[in-house]
Amino acid sequence: xxxxxxxxxxxxxxxxxxxxxxxxxxxxxxxxxxxxxxxxxxxxxxxxxxxxxxxxxxxxxxxxxxxxxxxxxxxxxxxxxxxxxxxxxxxxxxxxxxxxxxxxxxxxxxxxxxxxxxxxxxxxxxxxxxxxxxxxxxxxxxxxxxxxxxxxxxxxxxxxxxxxxxxxxxxxxxxxxxxxxxxxxxxxxxxxxxxxxxxxxxxxxxxxxxxxxxxxxxxxxxxxxxxxxxxxxxxxxxxxxxxxxxxxxxxxxxxxxxxxxxxxxxxxxxxxxxxxxxxxxxxxxxxxxxxxxxxxxxxxxxxxxxxxxxxxxxxxxxxxxxxxxxxxxxxxxxxxxxxxxxxxxxxxxxxxxxxxxxxxxxxxxxxxxxxxxxxxxxx
Amino acid sequence: xxxxxxxxxxxxxxxxxxxxxxxxxxxxxxxxxxxxxxxxxxxxxx
Numbered sequence: 499x500x501x502x503x504x505x506x507x508x509x510x511x512x513x514x515x516x517x518x519x520x521x522x523x524x525x526x527x528x529x530x531x532x533x534x535x536x537x538x539x540x541x542x543x544x545x546x547x548x549x550x551x552x553x554x555x556x557x558x559x560x561x562x563x564x565x566x567x568x569x570x571x572x573x574x575x576x577x578x579x580x581x582x583x584x585x586x587x588x589x590x591x592x593x594x595x596x597x598x599x600x601x602x603x604x605x606x607x608x609x610x611x612x613x614x615x616x617x618x619x620x621x622x623x624x625x626x627x628x629x630x631x632x633x634x635x636x637x638x639x640x641x642x643x644x645x646x647x648x649x650x651x652x653x654x655x656x657x658x659x660x661x662x663x664x665x666x667x668x669x670x671x672x673x674x675x676x677x678x679x680x681x682x683x684x685x686x687x688x689x690x691x692x693x694x695x696x697x698x699x700x701x702x703x704x705x706x707x708x709x710x711x712x713x714x715x716x717x718x719x720x721x722x723x724x725x726x727x728x729x730x731x732x733x734x735x736x737x738x739x740x741x742x743x744x745x746x747x748x749x750x751x752x753x754x755x756x757x758x759x760x761x762x763x764x765x766x767x768x769x770x771x772x773x774x775x776x777x778x779x780x781x782x783x784x785x786x787x788x789x790x791x792x793x794x795x796x797x798x799x800x801x802x803x804x805x806x807x808x809x810x811x812x813x814x815x816x817x818x819x820x821x822x823x824x825x826x827x828x829x830x831x832x833x834x835x836x837x838x839x840x841x842x843x844x845x846x847x848x849x850x851x852x853x854x855x856x857x858x859x860x861x862x863x864x865x866x867x868x869x870x871x872x873x874x875x876x877x
Numbered sequence: 878x879x880x881x882x883x884x885x886x887x888x889x890x891x892x893x894x895x896x897x898x899x900x901x902x903x904x905x906x907x908x909x910x911x912x913x914x915x916x917x918x919x920x921x922x923x
Contacts, residue, residue: 645886646890650891657894693905698895698897698898
C-alpha cells in the first residue's frame with residue numbers, strides 16, 4: 499500500500515507540474531509571437547491606437563481602409579479608364595437620395611398641382627367660347643409645313659414624356675398593376691424609344707424655331723396682353739395680339755430653350771463620359787455671377803448632374819405642355835383648328851389675334867389691289 | 878379631311894418623327910462605343 503501511495507503522489511506531482519508549467523511564464527513559442535507586436539511607440543502613432551492581429555496591415559485596421567474607400571478616396575490606375583481609381587463614388591449617395599427623394603416627390607406634386615389648378619380653372623371659368631359665335635368664314639393660321647413641325651415635336655414629346663415618367667415613377671406602381679415582367683419589357687423598350695425619339699425631338703425644336711422665331715420676338719402689345727391676363731379670366735376682354743400672343747411667346751421660348759437644355763443634358767446621358775457641360779456651365783456662371791460653383795467635376799459627377807437637370811427641366815416642360823394642351827383643346831373653343839386644319843374661324847381670330855387679322859386683311863387688300871379684284875378669306 | 882390638310886400635317890409630322898427615330902436607332906447601333914465606354918473590361922489595355 500505504501501509503495502502504491504508513493505507512486506500516486508509522484509504521478510500527481512508530475513501531472514501538476516505539466517499543467518502549471520505553461521502558466522508560469524512565456525515559453526519559446528509565445529515569445530516568438532510577442533516579438534511581432536509593434537513596440538509601444540508605434541502603437542501610440544497608430545491612427546486606430548492598436549495593432550491588428552497578424553500584423554497584415556501594419557498598424558492600420560481594416561475598418562480604417564474601408565472607411566477611406568467609402569468616403570471616396572482615389573488611388574492611381576494605369577488602365578485608360580481613370581475613373582477606376584475610385585472604388586466608391588460617395589456623391590452617388592447624394593444623387594440617388596435626391597433623385598428618389600425630393601426630385602421624385604416634388605416632381606409628382608408639381609405635376610399634380612398643375613393638373614388640379616387647370617381643373618379648378620375649368621370649373622370656375624369654363625370653356626373660353628368664341629364670344630361672337632362662329633363667323634363661318636375661316637382664315638389660314640398655320641400652313642402644312644408649320645403644322646408638320648408642331649406635330650413632329652408634339653408626337654415625339656409625348657413619347658419622351660411617357661417613357662421618361664416611367665423611368666422616374668413607373669417602378670412605384672406599374673409592377674403591381676401590370677406585373678413585373680410586363681413592366682420590365684415596357685421599360686426596356688421605353689428606354690430604347692426614349693434614346694432614339696430624342697433625335698426627332700431635337701429636329702422638331704429646330705423646325706419650330708426656324709418657322710416661328712420671327713413671330714415670337716417681344717413686342718409692346720405683349721405688355722398689355724399680360725397685364726390683362728390674356729383676357730381669359732374675364733369674359734368680354736380681348737387684349738390685342740399679333741400672330742402669337744404673349745402667352746404663346748412664353749410657351750414658345752420655354753419649349754425652345756427648355757428643349758435645347760433637355761437635348762444637351764440628354765446628349766450627355768446617351769453618350770456618357772464624353773461631355774463636360776456642367777464644368778463649363780459652372781465656370782461661366784462663376785465668371786458672370788461671382789459664385790463659387792465647383793468646376794473640377796469628375797466624369798461621374800457630370801453624369802449625375804446631367805440626369806438631375808434632365809429630370810427637372812423635363813418635369814417643368816411637361817407641366818408647360820399639359821397647360822398648352824388644355825388651352826389648345828378643352829380650354830378654348832376653336833383653338834384646336836389652328837393646328838388641326840390650319841384654318842381658324844375669323845371671329846376667333848379677331849378675338850384672340852386682332853393685330854394679326856388686321857395685318858392679314860391689309861395684306862389681302864394689297865394683293866387684291868394688285869390683282870384688280872377682291873380676295874376673301876377661305877370659307 | 879386629307880384634302881383640307883389636318884391629317885396630312887399630322888401624319889407628316891408623325892412620319893418624320895418615326896423616320897428620324899428609326900434612323901437614329903440604326904445610327905446608334907453602328908457607332909463605335911469604345912471611346913465612350915472605356916470602363917468596359919474589353920476596352921482595357923494594360
